[in-house]
Amino acid sequence: MATKKTASEAETKKKAAKSAKTTKTAAAPKAEKAAKSEPKAKPAARGPLARMKALYGTKDKLVDAIAGSLATDGEDEGALKDRLLKASNAQLLKLAGVVEQVKKSYGGRDKLVDALTKAVNRAKDQPYVAKLATFSLPRLFDMARAAERRVKASK
Numbered sequence: 001m002a003t004k005k006t007a008s009e010a011e012t013k014k015k016a017a018k019s020a021k022t023t024k025t026a027a028a029p030k031a032e033k034a035a036k037s038e039p040k041a042k043p044a045a046r047g048p049l050a051r052m053k054a055l056y057g058t059k060d061k062l063v064d065a066i067a068g069s070l071a072t073d074g075e076d077e078g079a080l081k082d083r084l085l086k087a088s089n090a091q092l093l094k095l096a097g098v099v100e101q102v103k104k105s106y107g108g109r110d111k112l113v114d115a116l117t118k119a120v121n122r123a124k125d126q127p128y129v130a131k132l133a134t135f136s137l138p139r140l141f142d143m144a145r146a147a148e149r150r151v152k153a154s155k
Helices: 002-037 048-056 059-070 077-085 089-105 109-119 126-134 137-154
Strands: none
Touching: 048 059, 048 089, 059 077, 059 089, 089 137, 109 126, 109 137
16 A cells, blocks of 8 residues: 555656646746836835835934824823824824825814814814814814715715
8 A cells, every 4th residue: 555655646746746837837928028018116115114214214203293283282292292202103104194184184183173073063062172172183083084974975
C-alpha cells in the first residue's frame, strides 16, 4: 500500500506543477500589458501616522488645525489641545475629516446647530438649542446627517 500512496502523491505533484505552469504562461502576457500601459504612481500613505505626516507634518499642527473648531463655548482651548495631543493619530484624522466636512457643508459649529434645529423643526425651542450647543462637533454632524436623510426619505 505504501508504494501506491507514494505513486499517487507523485502524480498529484506533477499535475499541480503542470497546472501551475499553464496558469503562469496564460496570465503573464496580460500582466505585462497592464504594467506597460499604466505608469507606476507612488502609493498613498496607508497608516495613520504616514497620512498625518503627509497631510499636516506634525501632530501639533494637526491638533492646532482642529482644536478651535472642536472647542465648545465653555471649554478652554488649551486644555482641549492637551487632551487631543494624547489621542491617537487615527482619531485625530477622523476628527479632522469631520471638521473639514462641517466647514465645507455648513460653515461652522453655530450654523450646523441652526441647520440641525431647522431640520427637526425645533428652532424656537431655546433649551433644546442650548443643549445642542453643548454636544461635540462629531455628534452634531451625525445628528444633522441623520436629520437630512429623514427629510429626504419623507419626500
